[in-house]
Amino acid sequence: MEQTITTSVNDLAQAFSIAFRQEFQPLKQELQILAANSTSQHLDNGTGTSRIACEGDSMANIKRKYTINGESVWIQGKSEQDILEKACALMGAQTRPAPAAKHNFRAYALDWFKNFSLPNVEQVTAITYKRELDLHIFPAFGKMNIEDITLSDVQALFNRKGAKKESLMKTRTVLNQIFRKAIDDDLMRKNPLQAFSFRLTGEASDTTQPYSVEEMRLMVERIGRLTNPNDIAYLAVATMQPLRLEETLGLQWQDVDCQAMALHIRRAVTHPDRNAPIVKETKTQEKRDVALTKTTLHYLGSILQGAPTDFVVGGKVPFSYTQVRRMCQRIARQIDFPGKITPQRFRTTVLTDIYDQTRDIKLTQAAAGHKTADMTLKHYVKCRQINQASASAIDAIYGNEN
Numbered sequence: 001m002e003q004t005i006t007t008s009v010n011d012l013a014q015a016f017s018i019a020f021r022q023e024f025q026p027l028k029q030e031l032q033i034l035a036a037n038s039t040s041q042h043l044d045n046g047t048g049t050s051r052i053a054c055e056g057d058s059m060a061n062i063k064r065k066y067t068i069n070g071e072s073v074w075i076q077g078k079s080e081q082d083i084l085e086k087a088c089a090l091m092g093a094q095t096r097p098a099p100a101a102k103h104n105f106r107a108y109a110l111d112w113f114k115n116f117s118l119p120n121v122e123q124v125t126a127i128t129y130k131r132e133l134d135l136h137i138f139p140a141f142g143k144m145n146i147e148d149i150t151l152s153d154v155q156a157l158f159n160r161k162g163a164k165k166e167s168l169m170k171t172r173t174v175l176n177q178i179f180r181k182a183i184d185d186d187l188m189r190k191n192p193l194q195a196f197s198f199r200l201t202g203e204a205s206d207t208t209q210p211y212s213v214e215e216m217r218l219m220v221e222r223i224g225r226l227t228n229p230n231d232i233a234y235l236a237v238a239t240m241q242p243l244r245l246e247e248t249l250g251l252q253w254q255d256v257d258c259q260a261m262a263l264h265i266r267r268a269v270t271h272p273d274r275n276a277p278i279v280k281e282t283k284t285q286e287k288r289d290v291a292l293t294k295t296t297l298h299y300l301g302s303i304l305q306g307a308p309t310d311f312v313v314g315g316k317v318p319f320s321y322t323q324v325r326r327m328c329q330r331i332a333r334q335i336d337f338p339g340k341i342t343p344q345r346f347r348t349t350v351l352t353d354i355y356d357q358t359r360d361i362k363l364t365q366a367a368a369g370h371k372t373a374d375m376t377l378k379h380y381v382k383c384r385q386i387n388q389a390s391a392s393a394i395d396a397i398y399g400n401e402n
Contacts, residue, residue: 066090102145103187106138109178116181122280127272132174136160146182154192158200165202172200210349210382215339220295222335229303231331234313236299237263238343241290242350242367245343246270249318250279254308256300262289265369269311271321279318286369351380 063076064083068091075090077083113133118126140157141149154175158168172193182188192198211219220239226232237248246268255264265288269277281287300312311318319327328341347368355364355376365376 102147105144105146105149106142108146108182108187109133109137109141112178112181117177124270124272124278124280128170129174131272132171136171137175146178147187149188149192151192151195151197155198158198158202163202164205165200166205168200168202208344208348210352210384211339211345213353213384215337216349216353219335219337222337223299225335226331227334228327228330230313230315230319231327231334232299232303234327235331236296237312238346240293240296240350242347242354243290244268244347245324247282247286248343249277249311249313249324250282251312252309253305253312256312257289257292258297260289261292261294261297263292264289269318275320275322277318277320282369288366288369290367348380348382351376352382352384355381356384 061076061078062080062083063074064087065072065074066087067073068087073090075083075086077086110133113126113129117129121129136157141153144153157175158171176191176193179188179191179193183191216239219235223232223235223239226235234248237243237251238245241248241263243251243263243265247265249269250265250267251263252267255266257264265282265286267279268282268286269279271277306315310316313319314323324343328343331337332339332341351364351368354367355361358364361373361376361381364381365373368376368380370376
């Protein structure tokens with residue numbers, strides 16, 4: 001009897017459940033549609049639609065659909081406050097200005113070179129700047145953005161092993177101009193090269209040693225052995241006058257003043273690209289008249305002179321770097337010189353002997369074409385003998401001849 005009653009109750013419960021679902025399922029669907037079409041929520045720059053979490057959703061979550069800046073997004077949260085905070089954060093992210101675009105260093109530096117450097121410097125200087133960019137600066141910073149370059153990056157460039165201080169200073173000259181422009185363009189706040197912590201050291205440049213008096217005498221005595229007019233003219237000028245190599249190559253026959261016994265230094269020939277000689281006027285302080293020795297005049301008179309605007313060494317066209325190197329090798333062979341003919345050593349040697357013989361630093365400075373006597377003493381005058389005058393003065397006061 002009890003079993004029969006229980007079975008009847010279970011059957012009744014099952015039947016009631018089926019009837020309930022059939023009766024209220026349409027109502028549930030209507031509620032879902034109503035929730036999806038409920039009144040929009042208005043924000044400053046978007047609208048939102050509520051969605052009640054139903055079957056299959058966690059009852060602890062709320063979903064709302066918002067239109068923000070023309071895009072529809074669903075935001076889910078555990079409370080109204082959570083939904084609001086997420087919506088505000090999303091609207092703030094979309095309205096926040098995009099970060100400024102950065103600038104590739106290589107492209108920026110080439111623009112500086114093209115528009116600010118190249119039109120305003122001499123051709124030789126421009127070639128030097130471009131070489132610094134290609135050899136040292138671009139390998140270090142070419143793939144970086146200029147905004148991302150730090151003091152540590154710059155210091156690493158100047159810490160390169162084996163670099164001469166003179167070379168590092170050339171690199172700094174170019175890089176400093178690029179950084180200064182970047183500051184003008186508001187791409188950098190500070191110039192790393194002006195930082196207190198920045199250091200530029202580098203190795204000292206090799207000192208140019210003068211030829212000995214005996215070596216100079218041998219070269220002068222054997223000029224007559226030379227057969228090439230260019231070789232004769234070069235050695236006669238280089239061994240007797242304190243000229244730079246580029247000044248010797250820049251001499252034209254109109255600069256040889258036999259009446260005043262002078263060489264008028266007005267132009268120079270440089271080789272920034274090795275075999276492409278460039279003729280330029282000398283700097284203002286380097287324009288000068290250098291006394292012409294009788295020995296030089298004698299040998300210049302022994303060769304056929306060209307037109308006034310022809311070069312003393314080279315003729316119609318000045319010598320290239322390769323031609324100078326081959327000429328020096330040829331001269332050394334023909335005069336049986338035991339060492340190497342090095343153009344840079346002639347100027348140092350002649351200035352050293354001018355000072356040694358005259359003890360007049362102002363005279364030596366004028367012959368060198370230097371702005372200051374300090375430059376002449378520091379870089380070119382290598383005294384061959386110790387001046388005993390100071391020792392003699394002390395001997396006269398304190399000395400005991402016994």
